[in-house]
Amino acid sequence: xxxxxxxxxxxxxxxxxxxxxxxxxxxxxxxxxxxxxxxxxxxxxxxxxxxxxxxxxxxxxxxxxxxxxxxxxxxxxxxxxxxxxxxxxxxxxxxxxxxxxxxxxxxxxxxxxxxxxxxxxxxxxxxxxxxxxxxxxxxxxxxxxxxxxxxxxxxxxxxxxxxxxxxxxxxxxxxxxxxxxxxxxxxxxxxxxxxxxxxxxxxxxxxxxxxxxxxxxxxxxxxxxxxxxxxxxxxxxxxxxxxxxxxxxxxxxxxxxxxxxxxxxxxxxxxxxxxxxxxxxxxxxxxxxxxxxxxxxxxxxxxxxxxxxxxxxxxxxxxxxxxxxxxxxxxxxxxxxxxxxxxxxxxxxxxxxxxxxxxxxxxxxxxxxxxxxxxxxxxxxxxxxxxxxxxxxxxxxxxxxxxxxxxxxxxxxxxxxxxxxxxxxxxxxxxxxxxx
Ligand code: HSE
Numbered sequence: 001x002x003x004x005x006x007x008x009x010x011x012x013x014x015x016x017x018x019x020x021x022x023x024x025x026x027x028x029x030x031x032x033x034x035x036x037x038x039x040x041x042x043x044x045x046x047x048x049x050x051x052x053x054x055x056x057x058x059x060x061x062x063x064x065x066x067x068x069x070x071x072x073x074x075x076x077x078x079x080x081x082x083x084x085x086x087x088x089x090x091x092x093x094x095x096x097x098x099x100x101x102x103x104x105x106x107x108x109x110x111x112x113x114x115x116x117x118x119x120x121x122x123x124x125x126x127x128x129x130x131x132x133x134x135x136x137x138x139x140x141x142x143x144x145x146x147x148x149x150x151x152x153x154x155x156x157x158x159x160x161x162x163x164x165x166x167x168x169x170x171x172x173x174x175x176x177x178x179x180x181x182x183x184x185x186x187x188x189x190x191x192x193x194x195x196x197x198x199x200x201x202x203x204x205x206x207x208x209x210x211x212x213x214x215x216x217x218x219x220x221x222x223x224x225x226x227x228x229x230x231x232x233x234x235x236x237x238x239x240x241x242x243x244x245x246x247x248x249x250x251x252x253x254x255x256x257x258x259x260x261x262x263x264x265x266x267x268x269x270x271x272x273x274x275x276x277x278x279x280x281x282x283x284x285x286x287x288x289x290x291x292x293x294x295x296x297x298x299x300x301x302x303x304x305x306x307x308x309x310x311x312x313x314x315x316x317x318x319x320x321x322x323x324x325x326x327x328x329x330x331x332x333x334x335x336x337x338x339x340x341x342x343x344x345x346x347x348x349x350x351x352x353x354x355x356x357x358x359x360x361x362x363x364x365x366x367x368x369x370x371x372x373x374x375x376x377x378x379x380x381x382x383x384x385x386x387x388x389x390x391x392x393x394x395x396x397x398x399x400x401x402x403x404x405x406x407x408x409x410x411x412x413x414x415x416x417x418x419x420x421x422x423x424x425x426x427x428x429x430x431x432x433x434x435x436x
Contacts, residue, residue: 003036004318007067009089010080011044011060013187014103014130016052017303018079018310023054029311033318041067052303068093075317077310078102081191083110094118094126099321101313103130103306106195109204109220112211116331123325127313132205133158133282135305136298137312142286143212143333149288151213153253155266155435156284157277158205160300161189161196162228162248167278170236170245176229188280188301198227199248199263206250210261213286214254214342215334219261222344226264235357235430238399239267242383244355245275246430258343260350267355267401267432273297274435285435348408353382353432356400356414361422362389367398370417377413379405395424401432 006022008015022029022039030036042055043064064080067073068089076093080086083106090107093100094115102108108115108128119126129139133156142151157163161183168179180197183189195201203223211218228248239246244267253260268275273295277283282300287293299305320328330336360366367386374381380403387397402410414427 001035003038004033004074004321005040005072006037006075006077006314007070007073008039008042008077008079009064009067010078011042011051011053011055012079013052013303014081014306014310015042015077015079017307018077019053019055019058021304021307021311022314025311029315033315035318037314037318041070041073043067064089065092068096068098073098074321075099075101075314077314078104078107079310080104081106083107087111087115090115090126091118094122094124097122097124099125099127099317101127101310101317103310104128105131105201105204105208109207109218112208112218112332116336119331120325120336125317125320125328126331127317128208129313130306130309132208133284133296134160134298134300134302135308136282136284136296136300137309138209138284138296139212140312141294141296142209143329146286146288146291146294147333149290151254152287152289153251154209154213154284154286155249155251155274155433156206156209157247157274157282158209158250158284158300159196159199159202159248160280160282160302161193162202163277163282163300164188164280165197166228166231166246166248169231169233171278173233183280186280187303197229199225202248202250202263206252206261206263209250209284210252210259212333213252214259215332215338215340216259216342216344217339218332219344222261224262224264224347224350228265230428231265234397235355235428238357239355239430240270242385242399242401243270244268244432245270247275247277249433251433254342255345255351257349258345260345262347262350265430267430268435272435348406348411350407350431351404352407353404353434354402354410355430355432356402357428358398358417359395359424360398360420362394362396363422366420366422369420369422370398373413373416374402377405377409379403379409379413
C-alpha cells in the first residue's frame with residue numbers, strides 16, 4: 001500500500017520528539033498501521049536553529065502554508081502551539097481535506113467546538129491525545145475505554161511544570177523561581193510560564209477532559225482557575241503534619257445541580273496514590289459508575305512522552321483513513337448532536353472541605369469567636385491545631401480543617417473571621433478533597 005505522507009508544523013520539543021519517534025520506530029509503526037508513515041515535509045520558524053531531531057530526508061520550510069497547501073500531504077501534525085495564527089492553519093488544513101493531529105490544548109479548549117464542526121463537515125479527523133497529560137493515553141481511556149460508564153468525577157495532576165515546582169519546593173526547599181527556570185530549560189514549561197503556575201494550562205486540559213467525560217461542549221471560560229504562587233512552605237509543612245499533601249489539581253465533578261470545573265491547589269490525603277505523584281509526572285483519577293475509581297499515570301510533558309501520544313494519534317488516523325466518517329469515534333466522545341447543555345456551576349456553589357490558616361492573638365476567647373462564626377455558617381470543624389508563636393511574638397498560627405461545605409458559606413465566614421479585632425491579616429484557605 002502507498003505510504004502515508006505526513007507534514008509536521010513546528011520542530012520544537014514536541015515536533016522534534018515526534019520526528020525522532022516516527023523515524024526510530026518506523027518499522028514497528030508500519031506493522032501496526034498496515035502502511036509506512038513518512039514525514040516528507042516540516043516547518044520551523046528559524047531554519048538555522050539547532051534541533052533535537054535529524055531532518056535528513058525532510059523538506060524543511062519556514063512557511064507552514066507550504067505544507068498545509070501541499071496536495072501530497074495526507075496528515076498535518078500541528079505542533080507549534082498557541083491559539084493565534086495556528087487556528088487559521090488548522091482550519092485551512094481541514095478545508096484542504098487533510099486530517100490533523102495536534103498537541104495544542106489551548107487551541108482545542110478555546111476553539112475546539114468550531115474546529116470539530118468544520119472537521120465533521122469535511123469528513124476529516126482532528127486528533128488531540130497529546131493535548132492532555134503528555135504521554136498518558138487519557139483521552140483514549142475516557143473516550144473509548146470507559147464509554148460504558150457514567151463518569152461521576154475526575155481529578156488530575158495535569159500540569160507537569162506546576163507539579164515539578166511543588167515537588168522540588170517540598171523535597172528540597174528550592175525557590176519557586178529557580179525550579180521554574182529549570183522546568184523551562186527542560187522544555188516542560190509553556191512559552192508563557194504563567195500559564196503553568198496560574199492554572200491556565202491545567203484549565204485548558206480540564207476543559208477537554210470534562211467535555212469528553214460528560215458530553216458537554218468545550219467551555220474554558222467557565223473553568224475556575226487558581227494557581228500555585230500563593231502556596232508557602234509553611235502550608236506544605238502544616239498539611240503534612242495533618243497527613244495531607246498539597247497538589248495542584250484539575251477537578252471536574254457532575255452534581256445534581258450542574259458540573260463543577262475547577263483548578264486549584266488542593267490538600268489530598270497522603271495515602272492516596274495520586275498524592276505521591278511527583279516531579280513532572282501527571283496522573284488522572286477517573287471515577288465511573290460501573291468501573292469505580294481508575295488511575296492513569298505517566299510523564300505529562302517532554303519530547304518523547306508527548307511524541308508517544310502524537311504518534312498513537314497518527315496511527316489511529318491512518319487506520320481510519322478508509323472508514324466511513326459516520327462510524328468513527330466522535331471527536332468529543334459523544335455524538336456531536338447529543339452534546340448536553342448541562343450548567344457549569346460558579347465557584348460560589350462548589351462543595352468542598354477546607355484547610356484554613358489564620359493568625360490570632362494568643363488570648364482566651366479568640367478560638368471561641370472563630371469557631372462560633374464557623375458554626376453560625378453551618379460549617380463543621382474536622383480538626384484544629386494551635387501552633388507555638390514565633391519567638392517574642394504573641395500572634396499564633398491556627399490551622400483548621402473543616403468538613404464539606406458550600407463555598408459561599410466559607411467566603412462569608414472568612415470575611416467575618418478576618419474582621420475580628422483579634423485576627424491579623426488574611427485567612428489562607430486551601431480546598432481539601434478526600435478523593436474517596
Ligand atoms: N507546560 C505543560 C506542562 C506541558 O508542564 O504540563 C505539557 O502540556
